[in-house]
Amino acid sequence: MMPRVWCFLSLAVAVFVCGCSQQAPVIKIGFSGPLTGDQAPLGEDMLHGAQLAIDQANARGDALPGLKLELVAMDDQRSPTQSVTVAKKLVSDADVMAVIGHLNSNCTMPASAVYHQARILNISPASSNPQISRQGFDTFYRTSATDDMQGLGAAHYAFHDLGARRIFILDDMTTYGRGFSNEVEIHLKKLGAEILGHEGINQGEKDFAPLLTKIKALSPDLVFFAGMFPEGALLIRQRSEVGLAAQFMGGDGLFDPALIELAGAQAAEGIYLTTITTDITKIPTAQAFVKAYQERYGDIGAYSAYAYEAANIVIWAIQKAAKKDRAAVLAAMQSFKDFPGIFGNANFDGKGDPIGRQIGIFTVRNGKFEFVKTASLQ
Amino acid sequence: MTPLQVFLQQLANGFTLGSIYALIALGYTMVYGVIQLINFAHGEVFMVGAYVTLALILALAALGAPWWLLLLAGCAGAMIACGLLGGVVERLAYRPIRQAPRLNALITAIGISFFLQNALMLIFGATDRQFPAVMPFIRWNIGGVTITLMQLVVWISGAVLMGALQVLVMSTKLGKAMRATAQDRTACALLGIPVDRIIALTFVIGSMLAAVGGTLFGLNYGTINFHDGYLTGMKAFTAAVLGGIGNIPGAMVGGLVLGLLEGLGAGYLSSQWKNVFTFLILVALLLFKPTGLLGERVAERA
Numbered sequence: 001m002m003p004r005v006w007c008f009l010s011l012a013v014a015v016f017v018c019g020c021s022q023q024a025p026v027i028k029i030g031f032s033g034p035l036t037g038d039q040a041p042l043g044e045d046m047l048h049g050a051q052l053a054i055d056q057a058n059a060r061g062d063a064l065p066g067l068k069l070e071l072v073a074m075d076d077q078r079s080p081t082q083s084v085t086v087a088k089k090l091v092s093d094a095d096v097m098a099v100i101g102h103l104n105s106n107c108t109m110p111a112s113a114v115y116h117q118a119r120i121l122n123i124s125p126a127s128s129n130p131q132i133s134r135q136g137f138d139t140f141y142r143t144s145a146t147d148d149m150q151g152l153g154a155a156h157y158a159f160h161d162l163g164a165r166r167i168f169i170l171d172d173m174t175t176y177g178r179g180f181s182n183e184v185e186i187h188l189k190k191l192g193a194e195i196l197g198h199e200g201i202n203q204g205e206k207d208f209a210p211l212l213t214k215i216k217a218l219s220p221d222l223v224f225f226a227g228m229f230p231e232g233a234l235l236i237r238q239r240s241e242v243g244l245a246a247q248f249m250g251g252d253g254l255f256d257p258a259l260i261e262l263a264g265a266q267a268a269e270g271i272y273l274t275t276i277t278t279d280i281t282k283i284p285t286a287q288a289f290v291k292a293y294q295e296r297y298g299d300i301g302a303y304s305a306y307a308y309e310a311a312n313i314v315i316w317a318i319q320k321a322a323k324k325d326r327a328a329v330l331a332a333m334q335s336f337k338d339f340p341g342i343f344g345n346a347n348f349d350g351k352g353d354p355i356g357r358q359i360g361i362f363t364v365r366n367g368k369f370e371f372v373k374t375a376s377l378q
Numbered sequence: 379m380t381p382l383q384v385f386l387q388q389l390a391n392g393f394t395l396g397s398i399y400a401l402i403a404l405g406y407t408m409v410y411g412v413i414q415l416i417n418f419a420h421g422e423v424f425m426v427g428a429y430v431t432l433a434l435i436l437a438l439a440a441l442g443a444p445w446w447l448l449l450l451a452g453c454a455g456a457m458i459a460c461g462l463l464g465g466v467v468e469r470l471a472y473r474p475i476r477q478a479p480r481l482n483a484l485i486t487a488i489g490i491s492f493f494l495q496n497a498l499m500l501i502f503g504a505t506d507r508q509f510p511a512v513m514p515f516i517r518w519n520i521g522g523v524t525i526t527l528m529q530l531v532v533w534i535s536g537a538v539l540m541g542a543l544q545v546l547v548m549s550t551k552l553g554k555a556m557r558a559t560a561q562d563r564t565a566c567a568l569l570g571i572p573v574d575r576i577i578a579l580t581f582v583i584g585s586m587l588a589a590v591g592g593t594l595f596g597l598n599y600g601t602i603n604f605h606d607g608y609l610t611g612m613k614a615f616t617a618a619v620l621g622g623i624g625n626i627p628g629a630m631v632g633g634l635v636l637g638l639l640e641g642l643g644a645g646y647l648s649s650q651w652k653n654v655f656t657f658l659i660l661v662a663l664l665l666f667k668p669t670g671l672l673g674e675r676v677a678e679r680a
Contacts, residue, residue: 036504038603173650200650204609206599209391210644210652217384230506230601237600242387243517243524262508262601 026070027063027324029054029314030090031307032083032101032111033126035075038204038230041258043103045301046125047073050100052293053311063318071311072096076107083107084114091118097329098122098314100307104228105129106175112140121330123313125306128252128276129179133351139330141348143306143313143341145276145357147176150251151183153359153375154224154274158184158249159191160376161361162272164222166194168215168246170235172227173200180251181226196220201231208238216244228253233262240267252276255302255362255369265367272372277343278360279371280305286342309341383522388645389638394529394598396637397536401591402614403621403629404543405464405584411560411624412580414480415472418487421611422494423464423585427456427592428602429502432509445512449597452512456589464585468578491608498604506603509596532594539587540630546583547626556580560624620660622670631671 031050033043054069063069074090076083083102090096091114098121102108108127115122116137124132124142128150133140158164167188171181178200185195196218201208212235215223223239223246225232232254239248248271255275260268280286280300289308293300314329316339321328339346347355359375379387402424409417431452438448471490475482516527547553558566559576567573595610596602613636621632639659643652663671 036499037605038506040505199648202650202653204605206595206601206606206610207391207395207640208644208649209394210388210641211649213384213387213391214645217379230603233506233601234599241515241517241526241528242391258506262506264511264600 025067026095027067027097027318028070028072028093028095029311030072030074030093030096030099030101032074032076032086032090032099032107033103034078035073037077039078039103039228042126042229042256042302043075043078045256045297046101046103046303046307047071048297048301049125049293049304049307049309050311052289052296053308053315056292057312057315063315064322064324067324069315069318070095074101076102076104076111078104078107080104080106080110083111087111087114091115091120095324096120097318097324097326100125100310100314102127103303104174104176105132105179108132109135109175112137115139118326119330120326121314121317121333123310125310126303127176129175130183131175131179133353137352141310141313141333141352143309143346143354144252144303145359146353147180147183147251149357149377150274150276150359151180152187152377153361154184154249154251155187155191155193156376156378157272157274157361158222158224159188159193161373162222162247162249164193164220164247166196166218166220167222167224168196168218168220169198170211170223170225170227171198171200172203172231174203174227176253177227181224184224184226201227201235203228203231205231206234208235209242212239212242212244215246216242220246222247222249225250226253227251229256229259230262233259233268236263236271237267247272249273252302257299257369260364260367260369265364268364268367270363270365272361272363274375275302275360275362276357277305278358278374280342282371283343285340285344289342305342309343309346312341313339313346379522384645386521386523388641390523390525390529391645392638392641393634394532394637395640396617396634397532398591398595398598398610398633399614399617399637400630400633401536401539401587401594402611403617403633404540404626405588406615406618407621407623407626407629408556408580408584410618411626412556412577413472413476413483414624415483415487416615416623417581417584418484418611418615419467419490419494420584420588421607421609421614422491422498423460423467423607424588424592424595424611424614425498425602425604425607426463426494427460427585427589428596428606429498429507429592429604430456430459430589431593431596432507432602435510435512439510439512445514448512449593453590453593456593457586460585460589460592461582464581464588465578468581472581473574473577491611495604495607498607502604504604506601509600509602511600512597528598532598535590535594539590543583543587543626552576552579616657616660620663620670622672625670625672628670628672635671 074086103126105127116139128147130146171177250273317332320332361372434452434455617632617636621628643655
């Protein structure tokens with residue numbers, strides 16, 4: 001352990017020294033997401049997407065004359081309190097012109113208020129809770145689809161394609177999980193499915209056998225879980241251990257290869273999940289991104305593309321503003337229209353939500369995520 | 379499933395969780411019994427056990443060892459590592475301040491807990507680690523109730539270890555010395571009992587039991603994280619208090635009761651309220667019986 005500690009210490013000192021001796025003026029773009037803890041894989045994928053966009057922009061030349069871009073990554077530990085601390089740190093740095101983040105809706109929600117107060121552009125690449133953009137913050141935009149859409153797509157697929165009629169809904173009691181599961185429940189009820197129960201689980205817990213045994217006794221067709229992959233993996237694994245035969249479905253929070261690894265390929269086989277995109281590798285406008293990302297980082301994570309898109313929009317806004325000034329960058333977003341993004345032409349509605357997003361359905365086959373279809377939203 | 383089958387299944391589920399809680403709770407209660415210290419670092423010792431098992435299993439699996447050998451070696455290695463760790467922590471952190479006010483030791487324990495947690499994070503990384511499925515997955519159906527091989531292993535190892543500990547404490551010379559040290563340290567020292575060594579051994583034995591708990595935890599749930607020790611440790615501490623802290627059979631009973639309460643709470647009430655339900659029962663019990671289910675010997679000391 002000691003060599004590692006020294007490694008960290010010397011790294012910290014090195015960063016500190018560099019930070020002080022930094023002479024070249026830069027434009028900083030803040031990034032915030034979980035970089036440690038159980039959801040770190042998702043946060044890292046997001047960070048990679050943003051980093052790629054910024055490195056590509058720097059390779060093309062200075063963002064503004066004499067000013068390079070620099071990504072400042074912060075770890076919000078998927079904790080709402082930590083996310084506010086991190087947000088305050090970012091806005092107090094006068095070089096930071098915009099913030100990309102956060103991942104979890106319950107982090108983005110309080111942090112977005114900090115950014116709004118500081119009048120700084122904030123684009124979330126992942127937080128899908130519809131309430132965030134309904135706060136009326138003109139500083140907030142997001143590149144991810146929202147859960148009212150995702151909930152509709154999930155309910156449709158479960159009811160029409162999987163033929164599920166008796167459904168038990170679980171969520172992780174977070175802003176994201178509860179909001180998403182409520183949307184799913186509303187739409188399933190509209191379609192005429194029977195909701196056998198809707199219960200929460202605690203994040204970080206390990207033992208779900210009693211809950212799954214109870215669900216098994218109700219013999220549902222489908223168990224729907226709105227939450228993140230660490231708990232999702234445990235539910236999937238323990239469901240096969242207690243012999244719960246019902247189909248299993250979840251949302252974009254499960255869309256990470258770590259889900260399959262942690263649950264075990266056998267237990268994860270045949271589960272379904274909705275994602276806030278169709279198959280990215282098949283979108284023509286995304287090909288350059290897919291190639292560059294895979295060459296550098298390997299598999300594309302659930303939110304990598306959205307972070308990449310968010311970073312490119314931020315860079316566009318900085319260049320449009322043509323000066324290193326937060327207010328000018330924010331004002332530039334007013335003239336944002338038909339941006340050639342990786343999902344086609346990007347536009348925002350009046351609330352800052354993206355227009356024209358699609359919901360994809362994925363399944364797990366032979367230990368890998370496989371695209372099934374684009375969800376119907378009728 | 380009939381309601382009776384569901385109930386029996388929930389009992390089986392709760393028993394599994396309870397056996398793991400009980401193994402960890404023993405460490406809390408033994409240390410408290412001997413030096414009245416709530417060793418908050420114990421949850422992290424348990425987690426170290428899980429990680430050592432994981433490291434050994436991965437290393438030996440690469441050499442192609444059979445599954446039972448992986449299991450035994452992983453568990454034995456974890457016991458040795460945690461036993462050493464428990465002993466070293468006692469020697470370096472607790473012994474120098476044993477004469478200081480009790481609060482100092484408590485704060486030290488919390489510090490050690492943070493230290494170990496962060497050490498685990500630096501060594502093994504901050505993300506969830508997957509435990510390989512070492513054991514063959516076998517499931518029996520007994521009258522509609524499903525029992526897995528894993529559950530059986532948890533129950534049997536829990537029962538055997540608790541039985542062994544009971545024999546050790548009640549019928550060996552070391553056990554007698556431990557009980558004597560718990561009653562009156564000064565008198566023991568006067569009689570020539572090596573008090574320091576007995577206290578260190580108490581830590582070692584408690585930590586070894588936690589190591590087995592860690593092995594079983596990792597195997598049963600399949601994923602481990604550096605901060606799992608905190609929540610599980612807290613629950614085990616609760617179990618020790620529930621049974622009567624300082625009382626060894628109490629920790630066993632407390633662990634099983636807590637596991638059953640959680641299982642039945644999640645199964646019959648609601649999984650999101652299960653902790654509320656569990657802790658309400660704990661508060662109610664401690665209101666009416668402050669010494670826990672089986673009581674402890676505080677009265678004897680006073």
